[in-house]
Amino acid sequence: MIIKLTKVLFSKLYSAFKDLIPIIAVVAFFQLLVIRQPLPDFGNVVFGALLVVIGLMLFIEGLEIALFPIGEAMADALTRKGSLFWLSLFAFGIGFSTTIAEPALTAVAIEAGRVASQGGVLSAERVDDYALGLRLTVAISVGFAIWIGVLRILKGWPIYYLMIGGYILVMLITIIAPDEIIGIAYDVGGVTTSTITVPLVTALGVGLATTIKGRSPLTDGFGLIAFASLTPMIFVMLYGILIFM
Amino acid sequence: MIAYLEEMMDVLLSTLWDVAPIVLLIFFFQVFILRQPVPNLRRVLIGSVYVVLGLALFLMGLEKSLFPLGEIMASQLSDPAFISVDGNQDFLWYHYYWIYLFAASIGFATTIAEPSLIAVAIKANEVSGGSITNWGLRIAVALGVAFALAVGSYRIVSGTPLYLYILVGYCIVVVQTIFAPKGLIALAYDSGGVTTSTVTVPIVAALGLGLSSAVPGSNPAVDGFGLIAFASLFPIISVLAYAQFRNILLRSK
Numbered sequence: 001m002i003i004k005l006t007k008v009l010f011s012k013l014y015s016a017f018k019d020l021i022p023i024i025a026v027v028a029f030f031q032l033l034v035i036r037q038p039l040p041d042f043g044n045v046v047f048g049a050l051l052v053v054i055g056l057m058l059f060i061e062g063l064e065i066a067l068f069p070i071g072e073a074m075a076d077a078l079t080r081k082g083s084l085f086w087l088s089l090f091a092f093g094i095g096f097s098t099t100i101a102e103p104a105l106t107a108v109a110i111e112a113g114r115v116a117s118q119g120g121v122l123s124a125e126r127v128d129d130y131a132l133g134l135r136l137t138v139a140i141s142v143g144f145a146i147w148i149g150v151l152r153i154l155k156g157w158p159i160y161y162l163m164i165g166g167y168i169l170v171m172l173i174t175i176i177a178p179d180e181i182i183g184i185a186y187d188v189g190g191v192t193t194s195t196i197t198v199p200l201v202t203a204l205g206v207g208l209a210t211t212i213k214g215r216s217p218l219t220d221g222f223g224l225i226a227f228a229s230l231t232p233m234i235f236v237m238l239y240g241i242l243i244f245m
Numbered sequence: 246m247i248a249y250l251e252e253m254m255d256v257l258l259s260t261l262w263d264v265a266p267i268v269l270l271i272f273f274f275q276v277f278i279l280r281q282p283v284p285n286l287r288r289v290l291i292g293s294v295y296v297v298l299g300l301a302l303f304l305m306g307l308e309k310s311l312f313p314l315g316e317i318m319a320s321q322l323s324d325p326a327f328i329s330v331d332g333n334q335d336f337l338w339y340h341y342y343w344i345y346l347f348a349a350s351i352g353f354a355t356t357i358a359e360p361s362l363i364a365v366a367i368k369a370n371e372v373s374g375g376s377i378t379n380w381g382l383r384i385a386v387a388l389g390v391a392f393a394l395a396v397g398s399y400r401i402v403s404g405t406p407l408y409l410y411i412l413v414g415y416c417i418v419v420v421q422t423i424f425a426p427k428g429l430i431a432l433a434y435d436s437g438g439v440t441t442s443t444v445t446v447p448i449v450a451a452l453g454l455g456l457s458s459a460v461p462g463s464n465p466a467v468d469g470f471g472l473i474a475f476a477s478l479f480p481i482i483s484v485l486a487y488a489q490f491r492n493i494l495l496r497s498k
Contacts, residue, residue, distance in 0.1 A: 051302045190476060196300070198364055
């Protein structure tokens, strides 16, 4: 029993370690052959790497026994309830609530406020309002994205029409958007999807596409994350137009 | 020892704080809207503890190892003293070749370790009945991020406008979408969003900041942006290419 458990534990630890081999190789290559300076605080680095391996192993384990099942169970229960309203509200809620608390977004919003006030386009006392407005805009846009994505799975719309339409919109708005906002708007699309949101939302989409007749989990189930990185660009540029023009 | 425990508590608390809104939302829906017990509640609770604890350890470990290292390495590699060969301070874009190589390889490596990409790869493998392999998708995405960061670094060095690259990238995606097998398009679009989370973003931020503060005439506050945008655009292209390539292989069999 104990031998078997240790074996399972070691094979899981090893598979988590395998995911980190590329990082170790890159750092070792550049440190030993290119930069050639001693690593500061080597003991701490090794200890940190150990924590990363254990953390990754636990996370993947939890993914399979908690996050995926929760996402699928919610998709199943909400379709069986058969209320578009509650499904829509849940979709919007999951996007909005996970984004508004996202630390990476808060950091980007504060940074963006600083940049705008240094550039002289924003008075110093409005920086906090601006950053909060930015966060709200992004959170609403992600809620909207998950909602549209869920609607797409229900209706069976092909994803590429929506995505290409979205891209064209991004390009058009870029032409009129003020320069101060464009870089931030483009970057913000990438920081919205956190490590806990992605598995939940993916399981939700795949779960919906599995329960609804005539949908394929592969073709229709994915795509929620894609919208969540597209709509923030559009919404943030519109916000910039509203604030700066 | 006590310092470590305190740090651990801090990271754990902030992870819990991040998770709180989702937990509340799911709790609210289960109790008030769906009014039914969660299936396998015990397992789900244990799994949730794993997720929070695992993420906290993962983040704490990164903050001790990869993040400080990445920051030091990015600033060392973009240091004018390192780049100049014979005391010449007049840099052209190709003098930064170590930076491009570093950006590409660290982008590849951190993407392979990105937990949310691992999650999507597990799901894609499961849903496709094993025909999309776990490593196939992750390597395709990682190659996209590698290319993105190398091109993004070149953009910062050369000071060319961000939107031009994005527009060209979109055009490539649109053309690929027309020819790619329809079944994998949604997955490819998703790959753009999952690449940039826990591991990659802080490293990319350090790279952008180090680079733009070292490149003469560039403004870190403005030019540092854009790397993340690249890292979420190029994987779409590389995964669509993977889908097309896989289709050709399947057909020729």
